[in-house]
Amino acid sequence: AAKEKGRNTYEFFSKRLEEKNERKAWIGTQLRKAIEFNEFELHFQPKHNVQSKVILGVEALIRWQHPEMGIISPDQFIPVAEETRLILPIGEWVLRTACKQAKQWSNQGHSLVISVNVSVQQFLQEDFVTRVQYALAESGLSPEFLNLEITESLPMFDFDTVIVKLNQIKSLGVTISLDDFGTGYSSLSYLSEIPFDYVKIDKSFVKHIHTHSVHSSIIQSVISIAHTLNRKVVAEGVECEETLHFLQESGCDEVQGFYLHPPLTSVQMEKLLQLGRYS
Ligand code: C2E
Ligand code: MG
Ligand code: MG
Ligand code: MG
Numbered sequence: 204a205a206k207e208k209g210r211n212t213y214e215f216f217s218k219r220l221e222e223k224n225e226r227k228a229w230i231g232t233q234l235r236k237a238i239e240f241n242e243f244e245l246h247f248q249p250k251h252n253v254q255s256k257v258i259l260g261v262e263a264l265i266r267w268q269h270p271e272m273g274i275i276s277p278d279q280f281i282p283v284a285e286e287t288r289l290i291l292p293i294g295e296w297v298l299r300t301a302c303k304q305a306k307q308w309s310n311q312g313h314s315l316v317i318s319v320n321v322s323v324q325q326f327l328q329e330d331f332v333t334r335v336q337y338a339l340a341e342s343g344l345s346p347e348f349l350n351l352e353i354t355e356s357l358p359m360f361d362f363d364t365v366i367v368k369l370n371q372i373k374s375l376g377v378t379i380s381l382d383d384f385g386t387g388y389s390s391l392s393y394l395s396e397i398p399f400d401y402v403k404i405d406k407s408f409v410k411h412i413h414t415h416s417v418h419s420s421i422i423q424s425v426i427s428i429a430h431t432l433n434r435k436v437v438a439e440g441v442e443c444e445e446t447l448h449f450l451q452e453s454g455c456d457e458v459q460g461f462y463l464h465p466p467l468t469s470v471q472m473e474k475l476l477q478l479g480r481y482s
Contacts, residue, residue, distance in 0.1 A: 230283040232471040246466035250459045260316030263301040264466045294325040295445050302342035313476045332371045346376030355387035369398050402429050407438020423453050
Protein backbone atom coordinates (compact mmCIF):
# COMPACT_ATOMS: atom_id res chain seq x y z
CA ALA A 204 0.00 0.00 0.00
CA ALA A 205 2.88 2.28 0.81
CA LYS A 206 4.34 1.65 -2.63
CA GLU A 207 0.98 2.31 -4.21
CA LYS A 208 0.68 5.54 -2.27
CA GLY A 209 4.19 6.55 -3.31
CA ARG A 210 3.35 6.01 -6.94
CA ASN A 211 0.13 7.96 -6.66
CA THR A 212 1.97 10.81 -5.02
CA TYR A 213 4.55 10.73 -7.77
CA GLU A 214 1.86 10.75 -10.45
CA PHE A 215 0.05 13.51 -8.68
CA PHE A 216 3.14 15.69 -8.58
CA SER A 217 4.27 14.93 -12.12
CA LYS A 218 0.77 15.77 -13.32
CA ARG A 219 0.89 18.97 -11.32
CA LEU A 220 4.29 19.74 -12.78
CA GLU A 221 2.97 19.14 -16.29
CA GLU A 222 0.06 21.45 -15.65
CA LYS A 223 2.41 24.02 -14.25
CA ASN A 224 4.66 23.82 -17.30
CA GLU A 225 1.68 24.02 -19.63
CA ARG A 226 0.45 27.06 -17.80
CA LYS A 227 3.87 28.66 -18.07
CA ALA A 228 4.09 27.89 -21.80
CA TRP A 229 0.61 29.35 -22.26
CA ILE A 230 1.53 32.53 -20.40
CA GLY A 231 4.72 32.80 -22.47
CA THR A 232 2.81 32.65 -25.76
CA GLN A 233 0.21 35.08 -24.51
CA LEU A 234 2.88 37.49 -23.26
CA ARG A 235 4.36 37.78 -26.75
CA LYS A 236 0.92 38.80 -28.03
CA ALA A 237 0.42 41.14 -25.11
CA ILE A 238 3.54 43.07 -26.04
CA GLU A 239 2.48 43.32 -29.66
CA PHE A 240 -1.11 44.37 -28.88
CA ASN A 241 -0.37 46.70 -25.96
CA GLU A 242 -2.32 44.83 -23.35
CA PHE A 243 -0.29 46.30 -20.47
CA GLU A 244 -1.19 49.24 -18.32
CA LEU A 245 0.44 50.92 -15.36
CA HIS A 246 -1.30 51.54 -12.08
CA PHE A 247 0.14 53.83 -9.44
CA GLN A 248 0.18 53.42 -5.70
CA PRO A 249 0.92 56.51 -3.62
CA LYS A 250 3.81 56.61 -1.16
CA HIS A 251 3.17 58.90 1.79
CA ASN A 252 5.20 60.70 4.38
CA VAL A 253 4.40 58.67 7.47
CA GLN A 254 3.61 61.68 9.68
CA SER A 255 1.89 64.17 7.38
CA LYS A 256 0.54 61.56 4.94
CA VAL A 257 1.48 63.89 2.10
CA ILE A 258 1.96 61.96 -1.15
CA LEU A 259 5.64 62.11 -2.05
CA GLY A 260 5.62 59.68 -4.91
CA VAL A 261 3.99 56.67 -6.53
CA GLU A 262 5.05 53.14 -7.33
CA ALA A 263 4.29 52.06 -10.90
CA LEU A 264 2.75 48.57 -10.90
CA ILE A 265 2.12 46.74 -14.15
CA ARG A 266 -1.30 45.30 -14.99
CA TRP A 267 -2.06 42.91 -17.81
CA GLN A 268 -5.52 43.14 -19.28
CA HIS A 269 -5.84 39.86 -21.18
CA PRO A 270 -8.66 39.99 -23.79
CA GLU A 271 -10.30 36.76 -22.53
CA MET A 272 -8.85 36.13 -19.09
CA GLY A 273 -9.25 39.65 -17.73
CA ILE A 274 -6.62 41.04 -15.38
CA ILE A 275 -3.65 38.73 -14.81
CA SER A 276 -1.61 39.69 -11.76
CA PRO A 277 2.11 40.44 -12.04
CA ASP A 278 2.90 37.70 -9.50
CA GLN A 279 1.57 35.27 -12.13
CA PHE A 280 3.34 36.54 -15.19
CA ILE A 281 6.49 38.40 -14.09
CA PRO A 282 8.28 35.14 -13.13
CA VAL A 283 7.44 33.67 -16.56
CA ALA A 284 8.52 36.89 -18.25
CA GLU A 285 11.81 36.63 -16.36
CA GLU A 286 12.36 33.03 -17.45
CA THR A 287 11.59 33.75 -21.10
CA ARG A 288 13.47 37.07 -21.05
CA LEU A 289 10.29 38.77 -22.26
CA ILE A 290 10.80 40.90 -19.17
CA LEU A 291 13.34 42.88 -21.19
CA PRO A 292 10.87 44.48 -23.61
CA ILE A 293 8.18 44.61 -20.90
CA GLY A 294 10.49 46.26 -18.38
CA GLU A 295 11.66 48.72 -20.99
CA TRP A 296 8.05 49.67 -21.70
CA VAL A 297 7.37 50.12 -17.97
CA LEU A 298 10.42 52.34 -17.48
CA ARG A 299 9.71 54.59 -20.45
CA THR A 300 5.97 54.83 -19.78
CA ALA A 301 6.51 55.59 -16.09
CA CYS A 302 8.98 58.39 -16.88
CA LYS A 303 6.58 59.94 -19.41
CA GLN A 304 3.70 59.77 -16.93
CA ALA A 305 5.74 61.39 -14.15
CA LYS A 306 6.83 64.15 -16.51
CA GLN A 307 3.21 64.77 -17.48
CA TRP A 308 2.20 65.11 -13.82
CA SER A 309 5.15 67.37 -13.22
CA ASN A 310 3.95 69.57 -16.10
CA GLN A 311 0.60 69.76 -14.32
CA GLY A 312 2.34 71.03 -11.20
CA HIS A 313 2.67 67.74 -9.29
CA SER A 314 6.27 66.79 -8.74
CA LEU A 315 6.10 63.17 -7.70
CA VAL A 316 8.90 60.67 -7.47
CA ILE A 317 8.03 57.67 -9.62
CA SER A 318 9.26 54.27 -8.46
CA VAL A 319 9.84 51.62 -11.10
CA ASN A 320 10.37 47.95 -10.31
CA VAL A 321 13.41 46.62 -12.09
CA SER A 322 13.79 42.88 -12.56
CA VAL A 323 17.08 41.09 -12.14
CA GLN A 324 17.42 40.26 -15.87
CA GLN A 325 16.73 43.84 -16.78
CA PHE A 326 19.28 45.22 -14.33
CA LEU A 327 21.93 42.79 -15.52
CA GLN A 328 21.68 43.96 -19.16
CA GLU A 329 25.01 45.43 -20.09
CA ASP A 330 23.49 48.68 -21.32
CA PHE A 331 20.96 49.09 -18.52
CA VAL A 332 22.36 52.44 -17.34
CA THR A 333 22.19 53.81 -20.89
CA ARG A 334 18.57 52.68 -21.09
CA VAL A 335 17.75 54.57 -17.90
CA GLN A 336 19.47 57.65 -19.29
CA TYR A 337 17.51 57.27 -22.50
CA ALA A 338 14.17 57.02 -20.68
CA LEU A 339 15.01 60.21 -18.78
CA ALA A 340 16.14 62.09 -21.88
CA GLU A 341 13.18 60.95 -23.95
CA SER A 342 10.63 61.99 -21.33
CA GLY A 343 12.43 65.08 -20.06
CA LEU A 344 11.94 63.88 -16.48
CA SER A 345 14.47 65.15 -13.94
CA PRO A 346 16.53 62.25 -12.60
CA GLU A 347 15.72 63.05 -8.96
CA PHE A 348 12.11 62.16 -9.71
CA LEU A 349 13.03 58.63 -10.76
CA ASN A 350 13.49 55.87 -8.19
CA LEU A 351 14.39 52.30 -9.13
CA GLU A 352 13.24 49.42 -6.95
CA ILE A 353 15.62 46.51 -7.09
CA THR A 354 15.09 43.30 -5.20
CA GLU A 355 17.11 42.09 -2.32
CA SER A 356 18.13 38.96 -4.27
CA LEU A 357 19.91 40.99 -6.95
CA PRO A 358 23.29 41.64 -5.31
CA MET A 359 23.85 37.90 -4.87
CA PHE A 360 24.75 37.45 -8.54
CA ASP A 361 27.91 39.40 -8.93
CA PHE A 362 28.36 41.74 -6.07
CA ASP A 363 31.11 44.03 -7.42
CA THR A 364 29.50 44.54 -10.84
CA VAL A 365 26.18 45.30 -9.19
CA ILE A 366 27.75 47.91 -6.92
CA VAL A 367 29.49 49.63 -9.85
CA LYS A 368 26.23 49.78 -11.79
CA LEU A 369 24.26 51.07 -8.82
CA ASN A 370 26.81 53.85 -8.36
CA GLN A 371 26.54 54.77 -12.04
CA ILE A 372 22.76 55.02 -11.68
CA LYS A 373 23.08 57.10 -8.53
CA SER A 374 25.52 59.44 -10.23
CA LEU A 375 22.76 60.20 -12.77
CA GLY A 376 20.79 61.53 -9.81
CA VAL A 377 18.36 58.60 -9.74
CA THR A 378 17.60 57.02 -6.33
CA ILE A 379 17.56 53.32 -5.45
CA SER A 380 15.23 51.32 -3.21
CA LEU A 381 15.92 47.86 -1.90
CA ASP A 382 12.55 46.11 -2.36
CA ASP A 383 11.15 42.98 -0.68
CA PHE A 384 13.46 43.52 2.26
CA GLY A 385 13.31 40.71 4.76
CA THR A 386 12.38 37.96 2.31
CA GLY A 387 15.87 37.21 0.97
CA TYR A 388 19.30 36.67 2.37
CA SER A 389 20.80 40.11 2.78
CA SER A 390 23.39 40.25 5.49
CA LEU A 391 24.12 43.32 7.52
CA SER A 392 27.42 43.79 5.70
CA TYR A 393 25.52 43.85 2.38
CA LEU A 394 23.30 46.53 3.75
CA SER A 395 26.22 48.78 4.48
CA GLU A 396 27.89 48.14 1.10
CA ILE A 397 24.93 48.46 -1.25
CA PRO A 398 24.46 52.12 -2.23
CA PHE A 399 20.69 52.28 -1.84
CA ASP A 400 18.67 55.27 -0.61
CA TYR A 401 15.56 53.50 0.68
CA VAL A 402 14.82 50.11 2.12
CA LYS A 403 11.30 48.77 1.63
CA ILE A 404 10.18 46.46 4.38
CA ASP A 405 8.22 43.64 2.80
CA LYS A 406 4.50 43.51 3.44
CA SER A 407 4.80 40.00 4.89
CA PHE A 408 6.45 41.61 7.94
CA VAL A 409 4.21 44.63 8.09
CA LYS A 410 1.09 42.47 7.93
CA HIS A 411 1.91 40.58 11.11
CA ILE A 412 2.89 43.47 13.34
CA HIS A 413 -0.03 42.89 15.69
CA THR A 414 0.03 39.12 15.90
CA HIS A 415 3.79 38.47 15.84
CA SER A 416 5.55 40.75 18.30
CA VAL A 417 8.87 39.52 16.88
CA HIS A 418 7.93 41.18 13.56
CA SER A 419 7.40 44.54 15.20
CA SER A 420 10.78 44.22 16.91
CA ILE A 421 12.43 43.33 13.60
CA ILE A 422 10.85 46.35 11.94
CA GLN A 423 12.11 48.63 14.70
CA SER A 424 15.60 47.16 14.36
CA VAL A 425 15.61 47.59 10.57
CA ILE A 426 14.55 51.22 10.96
CA SER A 427 17.31 51.82 13.46
CA ILE A 428 20.00 50.15 11.30
CA ALA A 429 18.83 51.94 8.15
CA HIS A 430 18.92 55.30 9.92
CA THR A 431 22.41 54.58 11.25
CA LEU A 432 23.44 54.02 7.62
CA ASN A 433 21.69 57.24 6.56
CA ARG A 434 19.04 55.43 4.57
CA LYS A 435 15.29 55.91 4.62
CA VAL A 436 12.67 53.31 5.35
CA VAL A 437 9.45 52.64 3.45
CA ALA A 438 6.91 50.19 4.86
CA GLU A 439 4.60 48.57 2.32
CA GLY A 440 1.35 46.73 2.94
CA VAL A 441 -0.09 49.12 5.53
CA GLU A 442 -3.67 47.91 5.87
CA CYS A 443 -4.97 49.54 9.04
CA GLU A 444 -4.74 52.56 11.35
CA GLU A 445 -3.01 50.52 14.05
CA THR A 446 -0.15 49.61 11.71
CA LEU A 447 0.21 53.17 10.52
CA HIS A 448 0.33 54.32 14.12
CA PHE A 449 3.00 51.76 15.00
CA LEU A 450 5.13 52.90 12.05
CA GLN A 451 4.71 56.56 13.01
CA GLU A 452 5.85 55.77 16.53
CA SER A 453 8.77 53.72 15.25
CA GLY A 454 10.20 56.50 13.13
CA CYS A 455 9.54 54.91 9.74
CA ASP A 456 9.85 57.48 6.93
CA GLU A 457 7.31 56.54 4.26
CA VAL A 458 4.31 54.27 4.00
CA GLN A 459 2.38 52.59 1.27
CA GLY A 460 -0.69 50.42 1.57
CA PHE A 461 -4.36 49.76 1.03
CA TYR A 462 -5.21 51.69 4.21
CA LEU A 463 -3.96 54.86 2.51
CA HIS A 464 -4.54 54.03 -1.17
CA PRO A 465 -4.57 50.93 -3.35
CA PRO A 466 -2.84 51.09 -6.73
CA LEU A 467 -4.83 53.59 -8.85
CA THR A 468 -5.33 54.10 -12.57
CA SER A 469 -3.73 57.23 -14.02
CA VAL A 470 -7.18 58.86 -14.20
CA GLN A 471 -7.88 58.12 -10.52
CA MET A 472 -4.41 59.35 -9.63
CA GLU A 473 -4.98 62.63 -11.42
CA LYS A 474 -8.27 63.17 -9.58
CA LEU A 475 -6.50 62.54 -6.30
CA LEU A 476 -3.74 65.00 -7.16
CA GLN A 477 -6.29 67.66 -8.02
CA LEU A 478 -7.75 67.31 -4.52
CA GLY A 479 -4.37 68.13 -3.00
CA ARG A 480 -1.60 65.79 -2.05
CA TYR A 481 -3.08 64.41 1.14
CA SER A 482 -4.62 61.05 1.82
P1 C2E B 1 6.26 44.81 -5.04
O1 C2E B 1 7.14 45.62 -5.91
O2 C2E B 1 6.79 44.45 -3.69
O3 C2E B 1 4.90 45.62 -4.96
C1 C2E B 1 4.05 45.65 -3.86
C2 C2E B 1 2.82 44.79 -4.04
O4 C2E B 1 2.03 44.89 -2.87
C3 C2E B 1 1.92 45.22 -5.19
O5 C2E B 1 1.32 44.05 -5.73
C4 C2E B 1 0.86 46.06 -4.47
O6 C2E B 1 -0.36 46.15 -5.16
C5 C2E B 1 0.71 45.26 -3.20
N1 C2E B 1 0.17 46.05 -2.09
C6 C2E B 1 0.25 47.38 -1.90
N2 C2E B 1 -0.34 47.74 -0.74
C7 C2E B 1 -0.80 46.59 -0.17
C8 C2E B 1 -1.49 46.31 1.04
O7 C2E B 1 -1.81 47.17 1.86
N3 C2E B 1 -1.77 45.00 1.28
C9 C2E B 1 -1.42 44.00 0.42
N4 C2E B 1 -1.74 42.75 0.73
N5 C2E B 1 -0.77 44.24 -0.74
C10 C2E B 1 -0.46 45.52 -1.03
P2 C2E B 1 1.21 43.81 -7.31
O8 C2E B 1 0.88 45.08 -8.00
O9 C2E B 1 0.32 42.64 -7.51
O10 C2E B 1 2.70 43.43 -7.71
C11 C2E B 1 3.29 42.26 -7.23
C12 C2E B 1 4.76 42.21 -7.56
O11 C2E B 1 4.95 42.12 -8.98
C13 C2E B 1 5.54 43.47 -7.15
O12 C2E B 1 5.88 43.42 -5.78
C14 C2E B 1 6.73 43.37 -8.05
O13 C2E B 1 7.68 42.48 -7.55
C15 C2E B 1 6.14 42.79 -9.32
N6 C2E B 1 5.86 43.88 -10.29
C16 C2E B 1 4.79 44.68 -10.40
N7 C2E B 1 4.94 45.55 -11.42
C17 C2E B 1 6.16 45.31 -11.96
C18 C2E B 1 6.92 45.87 -13.04
O14 C2E B 1 6.52 46.83 -13.71
N8 C2E B 1 8.15 45.32 -13.29
C19 C2E B 1 8.65 44.27 -12.54
N9 C2E B 1 9.86 43.78 -12.86
N10 C2E B 1 7.96 43.73 -11.53
C20 C2E B 1 6.74 44.23 -11.23
MG1 MG C 1 8.21 47.29 -5.64
MG1 MG D 1 7.87 45.47 -2.21
MG1 MG E 1 7.09 42.24 -3.28
